[in-house]
Amino acid sequence: MADDLKQPFLPGLEQDIEKWQKSYDAQIAGDKVVRNRSGMEIKPLYTPKDWDSGNYIHDLGMPGQEPFTRGIYPTMHRGRTWTQRQLIGLGTPEDYNERVLKLLDAGASAISLLPCNSGFRGIDCDEAPLPLLGTCGTVVNNVDHMDRALNRVPLERISTAMNDPAPYTLLAFVLGVAKKRGVDWSMITGTSNQSDYISHFVANHMFYRLSLPGSRRMLVDHIAFCREKVPNWNPVSVVGQHMQQAGATPAETMGLTLSTAMQYADDCIAAGMDVDEVLRRFTFFFDISVSFFEEVAKFRAGRRIWTRLAKERLGAKDPKSWRFKFHGQTSGSDLTRQQPLNNIARVTTQAMAGIFSGLQSMHTDAYDEAIACPTEETARVAVATQNILREEAHLCDVIDPLGGSYYVESLTNQMEEEICAVMDKIEAAGGMYRAVEDGVVQTMLGDSALAAQEKIESGEEKLVGVNCYQVDDETIASPPPYRPDTAAMEQHVVEFRQFKQDRSQAEVKRALDQMARAANTDSANLFGEVVDAAMAGVTHGEIVACLRDELGFGHPLIVA
Amino acid sequence: MSENTEKTPERVLITKIGMDGHDRGSRIIAAFLRDAGMEVIYTPPWQAIDAVVNLAVQEDVEVIGVSSLATDHLIMPDLMKALKDAGQDHIEVIVGGIVPDQEHQMLLDAGVAKIFGPGAMREEIVDTVRDLAAVASKTKFESLGV
Numbered sequence: 001m002a003d004d005l006k007q008p009f010l011p012g013l014e015q016d017i018e019k020w021q022k023s024y025d026a027q028i029a030g031d032k033v034v035r036n037r038s039g040m041e042i043k044p045l046y047t048p049k050d051w052d053s054g055n056y057i058h059d060l061g062m063p064g065q066e067p068f069t070r071g072i073y074p075t076m077h078r079g080r081t082w083t084q085r086q087l088i089g090l091g092t093p094e095d096y097n098e099r100v101l102k103l104l105d106a107g108a109s110a111i112s113l114l115p116c117n118s119g120f121r122g123i124d125c126d127e128a129p130l131p132l133l134g135t136c137g138t139v140v141n142n143v144d145h146m147d148r149a150l151n152r153v154p155l156e157r158i159s160t161a162m163n164d165p166a167p168y169t170l171l172a173f174v175l176g177v178a179k180k181r182g183v184d185w186s187m188i189t190g191t192s193n194q195s196d197y198i199s200h201f202v203a204n205h206m207f208y209r210l211s212l213p214g215s216r217r218m219l220v221d222h223i224a225f226c227r228e229k230v231p232n233w234n235p236v237s238v239v240g241q242h243m244q245q246a247g248a249t250p251a252e253t254m255g256l257t258l259s260t261a262m263q264y265a266d267d268c269i270a271a272g273m274d275v276d277e278v279l280r281r282f283t284f285f286f287d288i289s290v291s292f293f294e295e296v297a298k299f300r301a302g303r304r305i306w307t308r309l310a311k312e313r314l315g316a317k318d319p320k321s322w323r324f325k326f327h328g329q330t331s332g333s334d335l336t337r338q339q340p341l342n343n344i345a346r347v348t349t350q351a352m353a354g355i356f357s358g359l360q361s362m363h364t365d366a367y368d369e370a371i372a373c374p375t376e377e378t379a380r381v382a383v384a385t386q387n388i389l390r391e392e393a394h395l396c397d398v399i400d401p402l403g404g405s406y407y408v409e410s411l412t413n414q415m416e417e418e419i420c421a422v423m424d425k426i427e428a429a430g431g432m433y434r435a436v437e438d439g440v441v442q443t444m445l446g447d448s449a450l451a452a453q454e455k456i457e458s459g460e461e462k463l464v465g466v467n468c469y470q471v472d473d474e475t476i477a478s479p480p481p482y483r484p485d486t487a488a489m490e491q492h493v494v495e496f497r498q499f500k501q502d503r504s505q506a507e508v509k510r511a512l513d514q515m516a517r518a519a520n521t522d523s524a525n526l527f528g529e530v531v532d533a534a535m536a537g538v539t540h541g542e543i544v545a546c547l548r549d550e551l552g553f554g555h556p557l558i559v560a
Numbered sequence: 561m562s563e564n565t566e567k568t569p570e571r572v573l574i575t576k577i578g579m580d581g582h583d584r585g586s587r588i589i590a591a592f593l594r595d596a597g598m599e600v601i602y603t604p605p606w607q608a609i610d611a612v613v614n615l616a617v618q619e620d621v622e623v624i625g626v627s628s629l630a631t632d633h634l635i636m637p638d639l640m641k642a643l644k645d646a647g648q649d650h651i652e653v654i655v656g657g658i659v660p661d662q663e664h665q666m667l668l669d670a671g672v673a674k675i676f677g678p679g680a681m682r683e684e685i686v687d688t689v690r691d692l693a694a695v696a697s698k699t700k701f702e703s704l705g706v
Contacts, residue, residue: 116579117578117579117580117630117631117632118579120579120580120581121579121581121606128579129578129579129634129635129638131634131635132578132579132631132632132634132635135630135631135634136579136580136630136631203582204581204582245582245584246582246584247584333584335678336678336679337658337677337678337679338679370658370677370678371658371660371661371677446587449584449587449588450587450588450591453588453682457681457682463679465679466679467681480660480662481660481662481663
């Protein structure tokens with residue numbers, strides 16, 4: 001590819017390269033082939049032969065201009081740095097509120113909410129084993145819980161991102177709280193993280209909540225509802241993070257994520273929605289691994305491909321639809337249990353890759369991520385890492401500082417080819433939805449996860465403290481894990497049971513009947529009924545159970 | 561018991577209990593054990609404890625491997641008790657995943673034989689499972705008075 005460049009080379013370049021190659025070969029006898037995690041061969045040196053700057057306008061453009069390779073805004077981090085959006089979720093709503101208020105006092109303008117795993121599982125706290133409640137997320141099962149979790153949080157000013165898969169009960173609870181507090185829904189800003197059911201199905205088995213077709217219907221209704229009633233909310237965040245954490249290589253991750261976004265866009269268009277109204281609100285959520293240059297190339301290529309897909313394939317006319325907005329989370333699967341403080345160096349490297357990639361918001365992992373759910377102290381170090389990179393390291397002085405590097409541009413081009421090859425494979429399988437139904441994606445993830453582990457086992461991919469530089473005695477004790485106060489959690493469950501007894505049972509029945517009917521009526525907006533039910537006092541577990549009855553229980557889409 | 565010395569594949573159940581659905585670890589371990597020649601019974605995540613016990617009995621497994629990424633290990637004592645109540649305490653149980661140091665003893669006290677953390681290597685895991693399967697098999701025969 002690099003050899004057919006049309007640009008005339010600098011005089012003498014060919015000879016110089018040849019000369020260098022000779023001395024290189026003489027000094028490194030039997031140089032082994034180096035490949036990155038996506039399997040691309042990496043050369044020892046990149047020169048003007050590898051990247052033709054004559055393609056600058058077509059391939060890169062200026063920041064804020066097509067194809068947005070260098071960034072989606074003209075000013076990027078020079079104008080406004082990324083939003084620091086740490087994922088938080090723990091304990092009772094009161095526990096969560098205490099930590100969130102501390103963050104807001106410290107100047108945060110955005111918060112996130114990670115629900116308890118019982119919520120992910122689709123059940124309420126009164127059905128889940130007590131020892132597990134609140135250990136990895138906050139127990140929020142109704143509007144009242146959400147009200148307490150967001151006590152003194154001004155909904156009209158603070159953007160909230162919620163890990164809220166279909167049927168999006170957390171957003172329904174927030175809307176209930178807003179109504180109660182007299183906050184207009186148009187003032188509500190934030191993102192339904194993890195509304196991307198496809199990534200949940202393949203990486204997290206969300207089939208236990210709703211069936212695949214049921215989730216598909218819910219997402220389209222959710223997008224339609226938000227567009228009309230909560231216009232400043234981002235109803236979709238396409239989660240590449242799940243794919244990469246489950247084993248996909250960086251190139252596969254970007255390909256699968258873009259294919260997923262195409263599926264959702266196609267579904268919305270088929271439901272009669274305007275392409276620009278839908279795409280303007282699309283956001284993406286990715287893992288940032290420690291494979292530094294590969295990650296930078298992944299994001300730069302992704303931005304470029306998305307612009308072309310949105311414009312050419314989907315026919316979007318609003319430049320906002322062409323912008324690939326993404327949140328990055330430093331990769332937990334790169335972190336080690338061994339010598340946990342080493343993880344601070346890994347997170348720093350990952351975060352730098354994210355910053356150089358021009359991300360819009362970021363979560364940095366705590367260094368005890370491979371040991372436990374983060375403590376307050378380790379979470380503080382994670383935030384400080386971002387602060388140091390932003391304030392001290394002069395990383396934000398220049399937009400897309402790696403742009404123009406022969407290596408980075410060549411790798412971005414190569415990455416684009418790889419990503420498009422993955423997308424072609426998905427298209428050949430009948431599109432993303434079909435590919436998931438048939439297990440094509442699950443097989444890809446499983447194979448790549450196994451291959452990655454094999455490389456660590458064989459020592460081909462080094463992991464400090466695991467397959468090299470091990471220390472015999474683990475002198476650094478892991479920090480004590482966060483565990484919620486059992487008595488307070490038990491009380492929370494008791495109060496929840498009481499709430500269920502005291503509410504208007506007639507209202508609950510009416511709302512559930514109405515939701516069940518809507519589920520069987522294609523023209524009804526089912527998410528609207530979820531919101532209505534939440535406000536009538538129906539709980540998270542009851543909403544999921546009703547929809548599961550009506551839309552079908554998923555089956556495990558597992559390819560062993 | 562000389563007739564039993566002939567090598568039969570170890571029977572292992574790889575599963576996840578509790579609330580978390582991340583299965584990258586359990587799938588890799590299942591593949592490793594299978595490639596090592598063992599008979600692996602694999603389940604999707606989110607199994608009920610009773611279902612795990614029933615499956616272990618039906619499949620006559622020697623070892624159960626439970627993968628836990630997000631605190632599900634906290635209900636391991638419930639699984640251990642259920643196995644005991646079902647008269648299956650010859651089965652050796654291992655836990656793999658993220659278990660804070662401070663909680664290892666709690667699992668060992670409940671009867672878990674071994675805990676593997678992130679970074680554990682294939683060889684060590686395979687050898688341990690093989691050894692534990694031999695122990696379980698021996699315990700079972702002894703309890704039967706064979």
